[in-house]
Amino acid sequence: DWNPGNVIADQVERIRAQVGTGKVLCGLSGGVDSAVAAALVHEAVGDQLVCVFVDHGLLRRDERRQVEEDFVASTGVRLVTIDAREQFLSALAGVSDPEQKRKIIGREFIRTFEKAQADLIAESVEEDGDPIGFLVQGTLYPDVVESGGGAGTANIKSHHNVGGLPEDLQFELVEPLRTLFKDEVRAIGRELGLPEVIVGRQPFPGPGLGIRIVGEVTQERLDLLREADAIVRAELTAAGLDTEIWQCPVVLLADVRSVGVQGDGRTYGHPIVLRPVSSEDAMTADWTRLPYDVLARISNRITNEVDGVNRVVLDVTSKPPGTIEWE
Numbered sequence: 304d305w306n307p308g309n310v311i312a313d314q315v316e317r318i319r320a321q322v323g324t325g326k327v328l329c330g331l332s333g334g335v336d337s338a339v340a341a342a343l344v345h346e347a348v349g350d351q352l353v354c355v356f357v358d359h360g361l362l363r364r365d366e367r368r369q370v371e372e373d374f375v376a377s378t379g380v381r382l383v384t385i386d387a388r389e390q391f392l393s394a395l396a397g398v399s400d401p402e403q404k405r406k407i408i409g410r411e412f413i414r415t416f417e418k419a420q421a422d423l424i425a426e427s428v429e430e431d432g433d434p435i436g437f438l439v440q441g442t443l444y445p446d447v448v449e450s451g452g453g454a455g456t457a458n459i460k461s462h463h464n465v466g467g468l469p470e471d472l473q474f475e476l477v478e479p480l481r482t483l484f485k486d487e488v489r490a491i492g493r494e495l496g497l498p499e500v501i502v503g504r505q506p507f508p509g510p511g512l513g514i515r516i517v518g519e520v521t522q523e524r525l526d527l528l529r530e531a532d533a534i535v536r537a538e539l540t541a542a543g544l545d546t547e548i549w550q551c552p553v554v555l556l557a558d559v560r561s562v563g564v565q566g567d568g569r570t571y572g573h574p575i576v577l578r579p580v581s582s583e584d585a586m587t588a589d590w591t592r593l594p595y596d597v598l599a600r601i602s603n604r605i606t607n608e609v610d611g612v613n614r615v616v617l618d619v620t621s622k623p624p625g626t627i628e629w630e
């Protein structure tokens with residue numbers, strides 16, 4: 304019988320056997336996989352583990368706080384946050400092409416992580432001469448199968464996440480989720496006492512809000528999109544729709560403006576796109592038929608509360624032909 308307690312006990316034993324008294328590093332993305340992997344390793348080897356979280360400024364509202372406060376409080380993990388917001392913004396300045404943006408974000412992410420890693424290794428050597436030798440990866444079973452997939456799978460978008468690290472690492476990998484599916488990982492996370500905001504989180508792409516602004520990424524646009532996204536999430540949760548929806552990207556069409564009227568004045572603002580999808584695995588998806596009253600509430604709130612937005616539109620395209628994300 305599959306039971307999260309048994310899997311945890313088994314993995315803790317395996318991790319201890321692999322790592323011994325060695326030092327371990329784990330990058331957190333804010334997502335469920337890296338969080339559960341880190342919590343498992345912490346359960347096994349405690350403070351031999353140090354976690355790194357990169358704030359690239361493309362996160363959603365509250366995400367950093369959820370990692371720094373909620374995750375740390377529930378696990379006791381040692382966490383280093385790197386504030387790289389300025390660095391990412393200036394690297395993205397003037398860039399509108401989606402693939403360009405993805406490449407830049409991926410590159411800056413690796414740079415930042417490698418720098419943090421080098422600092423932590425130096426620190427660990429200074430402590431007692433013993434460098435960090437292990438790196439945790441939140442690789443799931445479907446990731447293992449997919450990357451072994453070989454020919455025939457066209458590369459539609461260059462994906463980036465914490466797993467996409469360079470190959471010349473001098474680390475031995477620790478992958479405690481390698482045999483598990485997503486729902487099993489969630490069950491283990493709950494059993495380990497992780498906060499629901501992290502364990503129940505819907506998929507969010509590594510490049511974050513950077514690929515949900517169609518056009519150049521700027522501080523002002525990020526702030527605007529973050530506000531709209533927070534409203535959408537709050538209303539979907541309030542309506543009890545979180546389990547029905549696979550994810551709901553909220554997209555800012557930064558290069559589009561349309562005429563509107565508000566109060567007694569003409570406006571010339573940006574549209575926000577809602578992209579609610581239902582899916583089993585993100586390979587295919589259908590647009591979710593959200594109740595009209597929920598859509599109305601979201602639309603009213605966004606146009607009233609988010610400065611610079613005067614229109615909310617609904618994406619009614621399945622995947623294929625549309626991808627889930629707009630970029």
Ligand code: XMP
Nearest residue numbers: 462463464506507508509510585626627628
């Ligand atoms: P698309 O847009 O290709 O997205 O239909 C499929 C799923 O993948 C997520 N996604 C990403 N996840 N790094 C990630 O970790 C990425 O670069 C990335 N791009 C897309 C997307 O949110 C959806 O769940």
